Ligand SMILES: Nc1ncnc2c1ncn2[C@@H]1O[C@H](COP(=O)(O)OP(=O)(O)OP(=O)(O)O)[C@@H](O)[C@H]1O
């Protein structure tokens with residue numbers, strides 16, 4: 135397992151930046167450009183509202199929604215076009231020209247002072263950003279040694295998102311300053327009509343323009359990377375996803391010239407290939423790796439950030455890319471196929487968002503647990519986006535202007551950053567699945583309160599809470615997905631999640647002001663009391679209700695049994711203490727081991743899956759004990775013979791149930807418990823549920839009586855997970871063939887009741903069950919079981935990585 139370096143750890147940041155002068159310049163350009171971009175979003179929304187201040191609320195909402203759309207839609211929908219530009223021009227020049235164009239466009243807005251030009255200029259600025267992003271990505275690949283590229287990319291993501299709260303706070307300060315100047319200066323600011331046309335926004339608009347100009351300058355003065363043409367090696371370097379691995383593993387030691395070896399920078403190897411192509415191709419390969427490391431809530435609404443998300447967090451991998459990015463792709467095969475690819479294919483290939491969303495649903499959410507995580511994450515994104523979407527109109531109805539807008543914007547993003555960094559640390563005694571659900575509930579409650587309380591100060595506090603809780607949801611979700619999914623599926627799932635989230639965000643930011651306008655503001659009378667019910671508040675309420683519902687569904691799916699009651703665990707976590715062990719759970723969850731049971735009718739494939747599972751777990755480094763009932767002890771072997779011998783046909787149902795319980799008592803005390811106590815993973819082929827299904831449903835004995843006997847026999851030991859392999863009895867029995875034992879020889883009705891009994895048990899306790907269609911292939915079943923089992927296994931993330939997670943939302947397994 136490899137682990138990503140801690141994104142955001144100060145030492146790392148310094149380390150990356152100090153290593154390369156071009157990177158420092160690039161980072162300066164990126165920071166300034168991101169600041170300009172976030173400020174641009176704030177300015178566009180606020181000016182759209184200001185320019186329609188005297189219009190009908192619906193017109194106003196259209197203007198704000200339109201401004202959001204021109205700012206957010208181009209990078210999402212048109213990013214494939216960026217690829218056409220990516221390889222054609224000099225990177226630095228492209229960046230400088232794009233930023234200069236953005237600066238001029240923003241600075242032209244106050245000169246025109248019209249809504250139509252505001253929208254057109256905003257749109258054109260985004261088209262310029264489309265060219266800027268791939269140029270920046272390629273410049274990044276040129277600027278840093280290959281081994282540091284991952285960290286440099288993560289630093290870029292951190293910078294882009296970190297600029298959001300800074301821009302919000304700056305916007306608020308500038309709005310106050312503008313207001314002050316407007317009030318103090320004679321004539322209100324120097325325009326012929328005696329005032330700034332939108333006094334509170336002008337200073338921010340000029341600042342955005344200046345930030346873009348400074349970014350253009352920083353890009354312009356970026357040193358040209360040293361380009362070295364290294365002699366063609368006998369085997370051309372792979373360039374596709376996973377190529378870094380393949381290249382380093384395939385290159386014979388010492389075959390590269392020393393300067394290439396220590397530089398490790400993009401080294402065009404194949405003759406006739408430009409450094410630019412190589413840089414782009416290298417970035418792509420790193421991006422595929424970085425895909426496993428997607429971090430912040432991917433699109434937070436700003437085009438630069440979106441673009442960064444698109445490119446820095448890797449283009450959504452297409453299936454064949456994702457496959458080749460997997461471990462199996464390294465080595466000669468990957469090398470051959472990459473070498474065979476024409477140069478044009480190696481060029482920058484940006485994500486096609488819609489295709490990713492369209493195709494992604496097929497593989498995302500392989501288990502209820504993963505579906506729960508994905509569902510939770512994609513329901514929290516639009517809620518945060520709705521806050522951004524209505525914030526400008528909301529502050530107006532709360533009597534605050536642009537300064538208030540800046541405060542809300544800064545609050546939500548600062549809260550989010552703080553949630554990501556501090557949340558998992560503060561609540562580290564809460565299990566991650568529970569932290570995930572609880573943070574969703576907190577986000578929902580804060581949204582509901584923000585919607586109901588028409589007060590500016592409370593709004594700022596509550597949206598900060600929304601952001602903080604959403605940040606925790608995000609970082610916890612990403613961490614769990616990393617633990618939960620196998621490499622290839624994980625890459626594709628994260629790509630899918632990214633694409634869905636960004637689509638949702640665009641829709642939510644644009645729709646939020648429109649919904650607010652349609653609902654409208656109302657005064658509700660309660661006796662002498664008048665309550666202002668705001669359209670913008672209604673949007674927050676709707677978002678809150680949706681997140682509440684989503685959190686309930688999520689909790690059901692992700693809260694895997696074996697823990698103490700949620701309330702107790704949460705209370706203890708808030709006090710910063712672990713649960714007292716006596717309260718933590720019954721004996722089985724205090725045992726260090728993990729107990730897994732496979733259940734199902736005859737021939738369902740239990741032994742087959744037991745074998746596969748144990749092989750996988752052993753490969754993962756666990757001690758595994760496989761066992762079965764009846765007959766895993768000396769005594770049990772005798773009991774098995776008694777129970778299954780057809781000589782005993784007609785045995786009384788109670789005797790049968792007691793004999794199985796006797797076998798189990800011996801089994802638990804002499805095999806299962808000792809193994810669990812020493813921390814092993816025990817996989818048992820059948821356990822108590824077999825008695826409940828066969829003797830309970832099949833022989834029609836009272837379930838509660840069977841339960842009581844078995845609780846006693848097993849000292850209350852319950853499995854952490856029971857996998858039910860469900861199959862129609864005739865199909866299971868047909869697999870077995872040969873002679874039948876006493877139980878197999880029972881009637882079809884008996885086996886049908888047994889099957890029904892198992893299914894009912896699973897329905898009663900879905901958190902402890904995985905039900906699998908046993909008619910699927912053995913491989914597919916094994917994959918499903920592994921997926922469900924992962925979060926139950928002892929945490930593979932050591933303490934230091936946990937701290938890293940707190941620093942930044944990424945753990946790469
Ligand atoms: N998913 C599957 N698809 C098709 N055949 C399978 C599958 N899994 C197992 N089999 C085959 O079915 C037969 C029974 O499998 P297995 O012994 O694993 O089932 P079991 O549930 O342990 O049976 P029993 O009821 O005897 O305990 C074997 O021949 C096995 O190779």
Ligand SMILES: Cc1cn([C@H]2C[C@H](O)[C@@H](COP(=O)(O)O)O2)c(=O)[nH]c1=O
Nearest residue numbers: 763764794820821824825828829877878
């Ligand atoms: C544990 C248990 C088992 N049975 C039945 C189910 C099967 O018919 C046999 C065991 O055979 P297998 O090939 O090892 O699966 O016993 C039962 O009726 N009640 C039980 O508790």
